[in-house]
Amino acid sequence: MPADQALAPASNTKKTPPPARAGKLRARPPAWxxxxxxxxANRDADALVEPLGMASHDELKRRTRCRLREEIEFISNPQFGRRDLGKTLFAEPLNLAPRKTELGVAAIRRSGIDMPIHLGRLCEAPLLTPEQEQMLFQRMNYLLQQAAVHRSQLDPARPSRVRLELIDRLIALASWHRDRIVEANLRLVFSIVKKFVNASNRFDDLLSDGIVALIRAVEKFDFDRGFRFSTYATQVIRRNSYRTVVVNQQERQKTVGGLQDMDLDLTDEGRESAISEKRWHELRSRLSVMLDELDRREKFIIRARFSLGAHRKVHTLQSLANRLGVSKERVRQLERRAMDKLRAMAGDVNLEELETQ
Incomplete structure (x- = not known):
């Protein structure tokens, strides 16, 4: 893998365990x-946090058990132990700049890719200053840490409606801060994934994967390392895009290999754009329909022998014989019968039409 694909050691990716129970914490919202x-952030949280005032005791017990099964991960910091940290953190204003339509339009133009103009709305948030970025990461992780503290106080035998609502609100507030970081860095995703676009990898698919990678990077970034988030996020997004392209290529090669083994010569290394992404989907769809015409054992053998579907490697005749409880020769006969059926069905498929469209 190229050196620029390597993930920079910028993040503390291990789970942070919930704080130890050091006495019962009162289940009430802190003043800050x-x-x-x-x-x-609270206005957005109001729409997300479900009031539990009418919930029955049994419902509260069920929700408590569900919450205890869900880990709350965050990047810890020594300052989080301070009692007055919440008041200090949220006393200083963030002063986030308003969104600007011209930033989204400029991002679309710079991409050099023909894509819907509405995607520009994703890039309307201005970049963060180093101070704003630091504050957002610190606040996000502190809110999650506080949610983890209250989670550690939950008791299914004595469920607390107030504490459950407080945990939900703290997580919703943390998500609001995370979203501000994500939207301010979406132009970075655009600039990276467009370099991986080709006839086989569409921009919108790569963009979707890139945004997921960006969110993951926000959740794993250690804000106390002393460098900008974009340095770390660039490595994460680039590596994710590279992996997506490689996986797509491997899937296409599997499909081509399976069709070639049915005597369907569909590929030509010298004409890269002869069959578009849409045509490949049509071919795979038709192959799927053809396989559905086989009986259960034949279908299983063909998929396993050509590494199709959920099968990630080519299985030997003997391994399939062991799985099916028959002889190796019987598996060979079933494979030959299935191939004959597929060849007969392939004669009715207008593959030439697909190649020339």
């Missing part, structure tokens, strides 16, 4: 949760 700096 109502500070003006959290007004926007």
């Amino acid at each position: 949760l109502a500070m003006d700096e959290l007004n926007d």
Whole structure:
């Protein structure tokens, strides 16, 4: 793998265990949760947090058990142990700049790719200053840490409606801060994934995967390392795009190999764009229909022998014989019968039409 694909050692990716129980913590919202700096985040959280005032005791017990099964991961920091940290963190204003339509339009133009103009809306958030970035990461992880503290106090035998609502709100507030980081870095995703676009890898698919990689990078980034998030995110997104392209190539090669073994000569290394991505989907769809015409054992043998579907490697005749409880020769006969059926069906498929469209 090229050196620039290597993941920079920028993140503490291990799970942070929930704080030890050091005495019962009162299940009530802290005063800093109502500070003006959290007004926007709280408005969004109001739409996400479900009130539990009418929930029965059994429902509260069920929700408590569900919450205890879900880990709350965050990047820890020594400062999180300070009692007054919440008040200090949310006293200083973020001063986020408003979204600008011209930033999204410029991102579309710079991409050099023909894509829907509405995608430009993803890039309307201005870049963050180093101070804003630091504050957002610190606040996000502190909110998650506080949620983990209250999670550690949950008791299914004595469920607390107030504590469950508080945990949900803290997680929703953390998500609001995470989203501000993500939207400010979406132009970075655009600039990286467009370099991997070709006839076989569409921009919108790569963009979708790239955004997921960006979100994962936000959740794993250690804000206390002293360098900008974009340095780390670039490596994560680039490596993810590279992996996506490789996996897509491997899937196409498997499909081509399976069709070639049915005496269907569909590929020509010298004409890369002869069959488009759409045509490949049509071929795979037709192959799937053809396989459905086989009986259960024949279908299983063909998929396993040509590494199709869920099979990630080519299986030997003997391994299939062991799986099916028959002799190796019987597997060979079933494979030959299935291939004959597929060849007969392939004669009715207008492959020439697919190649020339």
